[in-house]
Amino acid sequence: MIKIAIDAMGGDFAPDEIVKGVEMARDRYPELEFQLYGTESKVKPLIQKSDRITLIATTDEIEMGEEPVKAMKNKPDSSMVRAATAVKNGEADAFFSAGNTGAILASAIFIVGRMRGVERPALASAFPSFGGQHDDFVFMDLGANAENKPSHLYQYGILGSFYAESVLGISNPRVRLLNNGGEEDKGDEVHKAAHQLMKDTDAFNFLGNVEAREIMDGTADVVVADGFSGNATLKAIEGTALTMLDQLKQSIKSSGLRGILGALLLKPAFKSLKSKLDFNEKGGAVVLGVKAPVVKTHGSAKADAVANSMGQIQTMVQEDLAGKTAAFIKENADKLKVKKSAK
Amino acid sequence: MIKIAIDAMGGDFAPDEIVKGVEMARDRYPELEFQLYGTESKVKPLIQKSDRITLIATTDEIEMGEEPVKAMKNKPDSSMVRAATAVKNGEADAFFSAGNTGAILASAIFIVGRMRGVERPALASAFPSFGGQHDDFVFMDLGANAENKPSHLYQYGILGSFYAESVLGISNPRVRLLNNGGEEDKGDEVHKAAHQLMKDTDAFNFLGNVEAREIMDGTADVVVADGFSGNATLKAIEGTALTMLDQLKQSIKSSGLRGILGALLLKPAFKSLKSKLDFNEKGGAVVLGVKAPVVKTHGSAKADAVANSMGQIQTMVQEDLAGKTAAFIKENADKLKVKKSAK
Incomplete structure (x- = not known):
């Protein structure tokens, strides 16, 4: 039990x-x-x-x-x-x-x-992935931390990979770093250093940077962000989705009988869209x-x-999940230590 | 001419x-x-x-x-x-x-x-404001800088206010700081310090923090962000809007004749939504x-x-705009210097 x-x-x-x-x-x-x-x-x-x-x-x-x-x-x-x-x-x-x-x-x-x-636990959640091989991807840190060091972001790659593998059933999850551009040298000092740590590791499958515009496109199974911009990105996604649904409703309302009829006919399509976007229904956010x-x-x-x-x-x-993650971290303590020197 | x-x-x-x-x-x-x-x-x-x-x-x-x-x-x-x-x-x-x-x-x-x-010019753009007194608000820095100091964010309040006033015709623009929570003590060290600088100034009308979820809700005329999270927020908004329109299209397509009919009836409503969201059509982004x-x-x-x-x-x-901003900054050089000591 x-x-x-x-x-x-x-x-x-x-x-x-x-x-x-x-x-x-x-x-x-x-x-x-x-x-x-x-x-x-x-x-x-x-x-x-x-x-x-x-x-x-x-x-x-x-x-x-x-x-x-x-x-x-x-x-x-x-x-x-x-x-x-x-x-x-x-x-x-x-x-x-x-x-x-x-x-x-x-x-x-x-x-x-x-x-x-x-070093720093993080808040993670599964988000819908459109057009990829898998239905969802793991997005973290969503705001457990207001400030992160490169070594924290590096560790999130490990924590997120274990979650994607154990809970979402994705083998060899593709990890990407949320950054302000796709190229390796993008970002502030923290993201540049985190990118190097992630690139040099064999602890997880790192595929490079991803921009916020593309995180839902299916190119990543784990998106690692610092807590501040992860939180901003999460809230921008939620806010935009709500605003769009709301504006669509108002546009429909103001187009009279035609709008009412059209909306009735499209009810199933709207419902399916809403359920795809309703990441809160699927489950909760986890502290990893x-x-x-x-x-x-x-x-x-x-x-x-x-x-x-x-x-x-x-x-x-x-x-x-917790046992496996802890065992991996214990076994790889040396590797993690080496990484820590670069933080 | x-x-x-x-x-x-x-x-x-x-x-x-x-x-x-x-x-x-x-x-x-x-x-x-x-x-x-x-x-x-x-x-x-x-x-x-x-x-x-x-x-x-x-x-x-x-x-x-x-x-x-x-x-x-x-x-x-x-x-x-x-x-x-x-x-x-x-x-x-x-x-x-x-x-x-x-x-x-x-x-x-x-x-x-x-x-x-x-100290640091910034990239700014007008975004649609729903439910507020004005049609648009100014959002900056959208990514001219990967890293910002508190004093940069403070100056963005001045640059953004002049733009909102001169170009969008908003008098006494309400300035807010993009942060990971509404309370005064939220954020990392940079945002906490920027908040204090902005709170203590009479150079513009500062109304506190705003979260990315609410920036389009009409509670701010100027939203100041650091370049890294401003860029992530901008891209998350664009990505979510595109993904939603795309998913809606697919949902409609897969609902057969009913979907086609409904979509035809709602065409004006969709068009009005799209034009409201199409911030790229309205004009360009400016370097302030x-x-x-x-x-x-x-x-x-x-x-x-x-x-x-x-x-x-x-x-x-x-x-x-440039002349007025420069004159203000010159006249208030001492004030700005005082602020600089806290950066």
Whole structure:
């Protein structure tokens, strides 16, 4: 049995959608067991059937706007801190939350714990890949770090490759570095140095730089970015997609009956586009480089996304992603050290 | 009369679309005079009517893939270098090219010349603003620099405000800093320090940070970014817009007769969406912080975009954007110096 520690109070629709999602996952994945950390009076009434679901009562919650590290330290009996602590103590195999992103990162790094040899854990997520051999690619760091050194980016190549291989089933994943041009000498000092480290390694399959315009074109299975520009790129993609759908809606509305009719006829096409672009539905973002699987969904996640994340966690645990990554890093400690001298 | 020096050989469709665009602009703007720098045998046959158009024969061209600074130095008789030199020598008021972006930047900075007091010129462009009071906002630096200091970002606030005011006609433009979160303490060291410089100034109207998700939402008239993440954000926006239009087309195609009918009915709505998003049609990107207007369009620009850029240049010259900016920087030299100590 795989045990997942769940922060039942985190997210815009918590605890309702979290509990609903967990029950969906329970019916879907027979090998999963769920620990729901949350306020008893709020969570208990929501549980329809308690098979493989244990409620562990907590007294506190971390809110969306709170300063992450402070909140984590000041609220030891919050649903989030208790769930992360369960993983640290070996009572659970993985930690899930839809709450405050900064607090999830802090709990992952300081409670679950950084993997030995990893300098900076990163936030990663699968994105749709159009026109490539695979449906998705891994994009990281999405903002766990505001500032990165070349050696961090180099290590992301390793962490991302293991994730792409274990969870997305892509063998020998093609790694690219997000940069402001395709040529080798592009970028600021950090990206130039990271490019050299990646080019010289045999720890993963590095294919060079990629520009933000092309990351969804299917030429990479892992796109490594520094946390600052990775975050900006992620948000620009989300913002543009939303703006376009919104503008299209308005254009349709203002074209009268003709627009209504056309929109009705194209409903299936719009639906298929929306589902392809809805990367939040597929599962959650993961914190890579910590000792156990940590998955977060968007704060606005509904039951479906929560249930999908449980499937994602099952794969990560079954494939022993954390164990395999840690073993590789341990075996290659010398290689990583050599690289560190260049950071 | 306003004289514009035009690189007739730069761009994917040069010289044909450049000459066509210039003739359109000649018919549209009676106060403009055009100097076409290019290979005589190629350009001369294209000119329909030579009113207010002078052909100046050059013998060389800078190609799209060439190393910018090297190309600029090694090709003194290229159409681009000659056009930029005409501005330097006072023979023209502004310089236009659709060629190699790096070479345009190099020519702008080293030939036209950096404005006194400006540390780093930047590439800026107008983008559509949805739901705000104004149709467009200024986004910069789009990649003139791979690396920025806080003082550069601070100066972009000044350069961008003058552009928004003079060319877009926005009074007291609202300036925001592209960052990985809205709160004041967000970002890496460079963005934190830039935020403080901007917050403490009365040189422009600073309203705080903005995330890439919201830059098109109409809450800013000038969005200042470092060149690296500005470039990534620009390319992510372009890539996402293209991918979505492409995916929508494919979804429609695969939904048979129903799709064809729906698409026909929605044709006006799609067209209106496309024109709203087509920021390349509106005009070109400008190099701010140099001594005279320098405008570049996308390499794939057609005659329409070329002609629109001429209108944009006319406004920049008539409003004396460069002169006003330089005067402000001179008057406030002390203020800028104080700021420099914090860079």
